[in-house]
Amino acid sequence: VLTATVEHPWHIYSQNTGKGGPIPTTVVFKTNPLVTQTGKVKEVGKLEKVFDKNFNTDVLYYSDKVLFVQTVKVKGGGRIKTNLSGTVEYMVCDDSQCLPPVKKSFDLKLQ
Numbered sequence: 133v134l135t136a137t138v139e140h141p142w143h144i145y146s147q148n149t150g151k152g153g154p155i156p157t158t159v160v161f162k163t164n165p166l167v168t169q170t171g172k173v174k175e176v177g178k179l180e181k182v183f184d185k186n187f188n189t190d191v192l193y194y195s196d197k198v199l200f201v202q203t204v205k206v207k208g209g210g211r212i213k214t215n216l217s218g219t220v221e222y223m224v225c226d227d228s229q230c231l232p233p234v235k236k237s238f239d240l241k242l243q
Contacts, residue, residue: 134159134200134220134238141226146175146192147200153187154223155233159200161218167242170203186228193225206242216240 136157138144149156159173177198184191200220206212217239224231 136194136198136200136222138194138196138198138224140195142224143180143193143195143226144198144222144224146179146194147173149192150189152189153184153191154225154230155221157200157220157222159202159218159220161202161216164214164216166207166212166214167216168205168207170205172202174201174203175199176201186225186230204242214242216242 136144145154145156147156147158161167161169175194175198177194178196179192179194181190181192183189202216204216206214217237219235219237221233221235223233
């Protein structure tokens with residue numbers, strides 16, 4: 133679970149915000165032969181869809197907080213300790229301006 137906490141009045145964009153708008157959030161996992169991803173990254177939060185006049189298109193975003201959840205299977209039935217690492221790229225905007233996209237690394241211990 134990757135948690136994004138966004139201060140008011142900013143918002144972070146969904147992975148599915150579409151073309152022609154702001155940069156969508158992207159989660160990329162490094163390959164780990166002990167870990168298999170099950171499905172796609174799910175978003176858990178209050179999704180808002182609005183027409184954004186700055187981009188002249190509908191956008192999907194979250195305010196306050198959103199969880200990005202990836203279900204995985206660990207080889208060895210969970211008896212093996214390993215990690216899941218990668219990067220998350222995101223962009224935040226308010227009603228009148230956007231900050232440049234940010235790319236951050238993460239490393240989650242799986243037990």
